Amino acid sequence: MRSVARLVARPDGRGGTRLTELAGEPPLLLRQTGHRDGVAEVYVVGAAAGPLAGDDLRLEVEVTAGAAVRVHTVAASVALPGRPGAGRSRMLVRARVDAGAALHWLPEQTVAAAGCAHHAESWVESAEGAVLTWRDELVCGRYAERPGDAVVHTHVDHAGAPLLRQSLAVGPSAPGWDGAAVLGGAVATGSLLLVRPGRVAGPPWVRPDGTVARLPLAGGLADLWTATAPDAHLLRELLSPAEADPPGRSG
Numbered sequence: 001m002r003s004v005a006r007l008v009a010r011p012d013g014r015g016g017t018r019l020t021e022l023a024g025e026p027p028l029l030l031r032q033t034g035h036r037d038g039v040a041e042v043y044v045v046g047a048a049a050g051p052l053a054g055d056d057l058r059l060e061v062e063v064t065a066g067a068a069v070r071v072h073t074v075a076a077s078v079a080l081p082g083r084p085g086a087g088r089s090r091m092l093v094r095a096r097v098d099a100g101a102a103l104h105w106l107p108e109q110t111v112a113a114a115g116c117a118h119h120a121e122s123w124v125e126s127a128e129g130a131v132l133t134w135r136d137e138l139v140c141g142r143y144a145e146r147p148g149d150a151v152v153h154t155h156v157d158h159a160g161a162p163l164l165r166q167s168l169a170v171g172p173s174a175p176g177w178d179g180a181a182v183l184g185g186a187v188a189t190g191s192l193l194l195v196r197p198g199r200v201a202g203p204p205w206v207r208p209d210g211t212v213a214r215l216p217l218a219g220g221l222a223d224l225w226t227a228t229a230p231d232a233h234l235l236r237e238l239l240s241p242a243e244a245d246p247p248g249r250s251g
Contacts, residue, residue, distance in 0.1 A: 002056045003028045009040060009101075011066030016040075019069075021062075039068040044107065046075065051089035053082030053117055061095040062105065068131075069103035074170055076108040076139070076232075079150060081115035088117035088149075095124045102131035109137040109188070109232050112170060116148030121155070128159035129197050132222075135239055137190035139232050140170050140183070149173045156193065163218055164193060186211070186228035188235040194223040210237050 005024030012018040012054035014164050017040040023028045029045040044059070051057055079089055091110075097103045103126075110120055126132045136154055141147035156164040168189065170177040183189055194201075201216035201223040215224045229235035 001028065004058045004059045005030055007042060007069070008062045009067040009069045010064045017067040017069060028059060036233050039070045039102070039104070042069060042071050043071045044071065046077065049078070050080055051077065051091060051118065052080050053089050054086035055089040057090065058092045061093070061104045063097045063101040065098045065100040070104040070106060073107040075250055076111050078111045078113055079116040079118035079148065081148065088119055089118045093122045097126040097130040099127040099129035104133040106133065106135050109139045109153070111139045111142060112147035112150035113142055114145045114148050116150065118148070118150045119150045122153070125158040126156070126158045126195060130195065131197065132193065132195040134193040135190065137188065137232070137235055137239065138168065138170065140187045146172050154191070158195060158218065158221065163222060164224065166191065183228055186230060187234050188228060190228045190235055190239050190240040192225040195221065
């Protein structure tokens with residue numbers, strides 16, 4: 001199955017945001033649920049199970065100066081195997097955030113079910129003066145199962161320069177993915193990138209048990225939080241998009 005969805009946000013002239021484009025096709029459907037604190041709220045609604053092997057899903061997001069959008073998904077995305085020979089599934093997100101705009105990308109987790117072959121890619125361009133929150137979370141298998149193959153790649157440019165290049169591969173085709181050098185036996189992992197104009201990122205920090213780390217990027221321009229956890233609930237607690245360090249982060 002091939003599907004393309006597109007979201008374009010512009011200022012409404014009254015201090016809020018209007019969505020001039022909000023279009024999708026199964027299984028990627030977009031729904032606006034209103035505004036909160038001046039930010040337009042949008043949910044990605046999965047109209048079918050999956051993604052399944054062979055699916056090619058693409059979402060384009062554009063936020064222009066003066067607009068602000070928060071994007072969620074209504075449920076976790078469970079990558080599933082398909083018919084033999086169908087190949088891998090792919091979810092591609094491309095986003096552009098102009099100066100003076102804000103994008104908060106806060107989807108539910110991607111679950112790599114047994115037998116899947118899934119590739120998730122995010123390509124983000126944010127201008128100088130843009131606000132960006134970008135969270136990626138991966139759960140390695142459903143309850144009590146080993147995961148299939150999954151690759152998560154995040155590519156972020158800010159002010160025309162590289163800010164983040166990050167990739168993670170798990171599953172049978174990624175030797176050592178669950179070893180001490182990668183996930184250390186954890187089944188859930190993720191990252192949270194915070195870009196805030198005029199805000200100085202915190203210093204490097206690692207929790208004593210090694211499960212949570214903060215890394216300032218581009219000389220303090222941005223904060224990158226990474227975490228591993230035994231389950232999705234704890235991972236979400238560690239990667240909540242707070243401006244200040246929540247309980248459990250500070251050391």
